Amino acid sequence: MARSTVRRVVFVLFEDCLLLDFAGPLQAFELACETSEAGRAPYVWQICSLKGGAVKTSSGLEVMTTALSDCARKNIDTLIVGGGPGVHRAAAEAGLVDWFRSAAPNIRRVCSVCTGTFVLAAAGLLHGRSAVTHWSSCDLLRAQHPDVSVLVDPVFVHDRGIWTSAGVTAGIDLALTLLEDDLGHGEAMRVARRMVVFLKRPGGQAQFSVPLSLQSSEDRAFENIATWMQDNLGRDLRVESLAERAGMSPRTFARVFRQKTGRTPGKAVEELRVEAARRALEESASSIKEIAARAGFQSEEHLRRAFRRRLNVLPQDYRVRFSQGRPQ
Template sequence: MFFVIADKELSLYICTYTERDMKKEAEHAGKKNIVLLALPQVQLLDIAGPWDVFTSANRFLNSGREESGYHVHLVSGTSEKIICSGSGMPLSCSYTIYDIDFPVDTLLVAGTALSVLDEISPDVYYYLQNITSQIRRLGSVCVGAFVLAKAGLLDGRQVTTHWKFADVLRKSYPKLEVNVNPFFICDKPIYTSGGVSSGMDLALALLEEDFGKALAAEVACHLVLHLKRPGMQSQFGNALPEYETMSPFTKQVRDLLKDKLGKTITVEYIAESLNMSARNFSRVFVKESGLTPGRFLEKMRLDQARNMLEYTDMSIEIIADKCGFNSGVSLRRLFLKNISLTPAQYRKTFKRTE
């Protein structure tokens, strides 16, 4: 549990008292110490979601095996115990990275705003680098993967993060194997999870790893969650990166094609429109976007089809034609390949209502 500050002095007193009592109980009961590392502008659900999974597990365990369970700690990544969340809600942490005095079993770095990553103290990265060899598991929720990456702890590993920032992570840290599809990835002893609520998917997986599927399923039912959520992150985000993150050259190509997706488009046509040779255009485009022109065009068409399925009542055949596919069968094949849903299933799940 973390505390919202209504009265600063009272909140700090309650938090200190509770932490002292819980710590003593944990030391005697042999509970695993879970640290949720909070940074300025932290996403509330990145903290609250995993917290509720672990503490809910305690309620079920305490009815039988009181020696088991978790002791969950909210730890500040600054020298201050008061952290302001991204929503403006202040959080009171029991510890900071400078005064932790207990052995850590599992540490999860909660997500924060990308804009504040450069303002994080170097001490956070030193702390993570030093603690890695002393703990059983290290992980991240959402944009927390950027913190682990900057600390040099993800090189050569399979990782995930929020679908919206996967391409930024991939370009910023080319030694990482970034996969936007899973809700979480285990590359032991490192665990990374996707956007926001994916932290709960990860926490349930860690719980199952520790105490078995039966308890994890019980907690999932209690919290009205899927033990194993169907689908993947890519169902929620665009196939292409956000327009704002594209290079100027990639934006120029995207703007050129956006109203022509229903027509036949060749590399030669794009190159000629930009006064370039086809060979030189393809080379520059791959360097600028990380995609071949053909793959980029396919993703543009996929995004347009998704948008039309969400916002219009056009038939799938008409949508396929307007997006440049030969038939509804071709569109269906592309949907299954990229998001594991048929166009009809996608529309049923994501159709916008007035």
């Protein structure tokens, strides 16, 4: 599509939807239009709901919407539905589900944010496809829709024109990727910087990050150890060393660590190092050898193996795809 093409984005809201699920992606599209030539903005958008009028979000804020019956289906480029406490009522609303089912074949990209995945699943749009939703709702999605291949880790998933994304802020990551597909990497990164998004996450990155899971413990001493690990990736982070710092035997430390984080200490260390290396590949011009050393890997080869295990890509290929300084 030419850069001058104007794409129409439609957001579908329902009662008790989560405000950020649509406001985050909407802001990304708006900022992409901010510096465009007069009359040449790459996007226009419409906020819709089944019946139109004021829709109350879960925070109590009301948003004015257009009725879906007044929304022309034939020229929608991207359709986005978010989630929220009211999503299961919305997914049971025959009129809404029927509209999605009939409109989808004529739309280039159909997307969901967070638990909005349940609306797409109810419309049969995810049959035989891979999809993701908020990590806390994956089991429910799998139980209600066994025909859907539910993935737990990714920030977002693209499967044959259908995009699903994880919880809340993952909608911003999804929107940035859609912008990148349409307008190029440089424009997506410009919008990311304007939104003060620290890092544009690729879809394959785990939605529940390692640092967040390590820091979510109510045990303050354990949280301090997790923070120390993150700040000292180049040091000896074997179980024996970590256990000594925690004042535990290696066996006890390994057991408690797994209980609190859902992963072994070794796996957590590798994930933290991969995450640090990934950020460096995106944001710096340092050599892969230098990045491997700073992240605590014994060699470039150890970094390559870890990247293949965690991200299914080689570090050099990852840099080509996601580096902020890559050529357009």
